[in-house]
Amino acid sequence: MNTKFFQNIYKHPLITPSDLNVIIKCHQKVHFKKAEFILKIGDQANDYYLIENGILRSFVYDYNGNEITTNFHCPNDISTEYASLFQRQASNENIMAITDGLAWKITYDLFQKLFHQNNGFREWGRSWLSQQLFISTQRAIEMHTKSAKDRYIQLIQNNPQIVQNAPIKHIATYLGITDTSLSRIRKEIL
Amino acid sequence: MNTKFFQNIYKHPLITPSDLNVIIKCHQKVHFKKAEFILKIGDQANDYYLIENGILRSFVYDYNGNEITTNFHCPNDISTEYASLFQRQASNENIMAITDGLAWKITYDLFQKLFHQNNGFREWGRSWLSQQLFISTQRAIEMHTKSAKDRYIQLIQNNPQIVQNAPIKHIATYLGITDTSLSRIRKEIL
DNA sequence: GGTAAGTCTTGCCATATGACAGGAAATACC
DNA sequence: GGTATTTCCTGTCATATGGCAAGACTTACC
The missing domain is CATH 1.10.10 (Arc Repressor Mutant, subunit A)
Structure with a gap:
């Protein structure tokens, strides 16, 4: 169990080392293989993945049925479909591995538990979501500037x-x- | 005080009518005038706005100094710069009124208090952020499909x-x- | 090792959009 | 009411990108 890896992702002033230990224990190691589906459109996301190595890609289909890559997820990124995970809906994106790799996943239930029990984790979660929102907005802007x-x-x-x-x-x-x-x-x- | 208006925005199964009353009390009425700045780049967002009527617009500058409109905020929308509000950073967007209007604002401190005290509000908040993220992603996709x-x-x-x-x-x-x-x-x- | 499947490049031509500039129309201001 | 300012439209030409199809090249597989 690589503590530095988790430390780097769950970085927040309100998360103490003992918090971090609790958080780490909620994760589960997962190996993935090239071309493996992590999530399919229509399924409900039940977890998110911290990527230790390897690359994932999320994609949708346009009106002509062509795949449109919406994101790549690299080592030290978190990969999931937010709307599906946090609003308990069917996913509107596929997530697929483009290389073999290793990730740590955490289920919605455990995330939920941490979120309500742990103040630091809660702050981290909100900060992370707003950070993702910022990145998404930046990307939309750069797409046309x-x-x-x-x-x-x-x-x-x-x-x-x-x-x-x-x-x-x-x-x-x-x-x-x-x-x-x-x-x-x-x-x-x- | 228009309860229906707030009810419509703070819609979540875990928010009870009495929760809603507490939440509503945290808001403060604000009139805005056409061309008025609600938030300037470099300033820290200290609140978010529920728009009752009127329209706001957020924009950035591209590398040539041209204004790029990133979003319009209409009645029943919430307007703010997420990264600045939730990560306590300088804003990277301007928000300006394009018509006169009326909004209800809530400060970061009160939001924070509600977020930690009230389970339903917390769930609503996370759901709202992930909803915004979804919208942002959709927009990025549509920008090129x-x-x-x-x-x-x-x-x-x-x-x-x-x-x-x-x-x-x-x-x-x-x-x-x-x-x-x-x-x-x-x-x-x- | 040979066939098949997938990946990347390239040529030709079509099209959407941009840059710039001039003018018409609407709006603001004294 | 008249001037200035802003907003919007339109013409011409340039450019980025797309669609399609052919071919080279790579990789997978039996």
Whole structure:
């Protein structure tokens, strides 16, 4: 059990070391394999995953049935479908592994218990949600203030592991373009 | 004091009528005027607003200094900058009134108090945040799966009040296009 | 090792949107 | 009421990206 790993994710001034121990105990080790589904559209998310290594990807389908990658989840990220987990609804996203990997999952019930029992965890939870909201808003803004090329360069700089491991077609839809265009952008960058 | 108004916003199975009364008492009436700043970039958000009537708009600046509208806030919406309010940081968005209006605000301290004292309010809060996150994600997806024209038509259908009250340039940046293009789209739709 | 399946690149042409600038129309202001 | 300001529309041309299809290349599999 790698305490540093959890410490890094559950970082909040109100979470004490003994809180952290309680929190850690609520997690369960999970190995995942490339191409494995972690969550399917229509199912209810029952847990969230702290990724220790490997990469996940969440995606939806557009009106033509094409996969649109909405997010990549890398080591030290938390992966889940918020609306499904926290509002107990059917998921509207798929989550699938694009590499083999290792994660720690926590169930909704245990999350719920911690959330109500532990003040620090509660604050952390709210802060994390609002942080995710901020990231999501930023992304929406960059989707139309930056060119596809700039967004790709930014991805290379911030998440080289994604660029190295994910197939071009998934990166392309994440960037909001076709694989054809991304291929041209790559050529241009060289 | 319009109870129905609050009831509609603070709708959650775990919020009892007496909870609701406590919650309502924490709010304070605020009138706002067209072009008034509710929040400025760099300031810390200290409250959130339940809008009873009128429209607010939040916006950022792109790398060229142009205003980009990130959101409109209509009657029965809650308006704030989440990251600033909940993570006690400087805001990275401006919020400005585009019409005169009336809102009810609640301060961070009172929100915080309710959040820790009241189970139903806490659940509502988390549910609301994850709902916002869902909306934000949906918007990011639609920004590249739908054409600007479709997004505009959708806006007309879902939020006619915005189309009627906001100047074209603000609607355009919200849709991710220029006012020139929006003008052409409007012409085409007729 | 050979076939099949999937992945990436490239060429051609179409289209949506942007940049800029001029003008019309509406609105604000003294 | 008249000037200034803002808002909106429109024309021309440039550019980014898409759609489609062919081919090269890689990977998986029996």
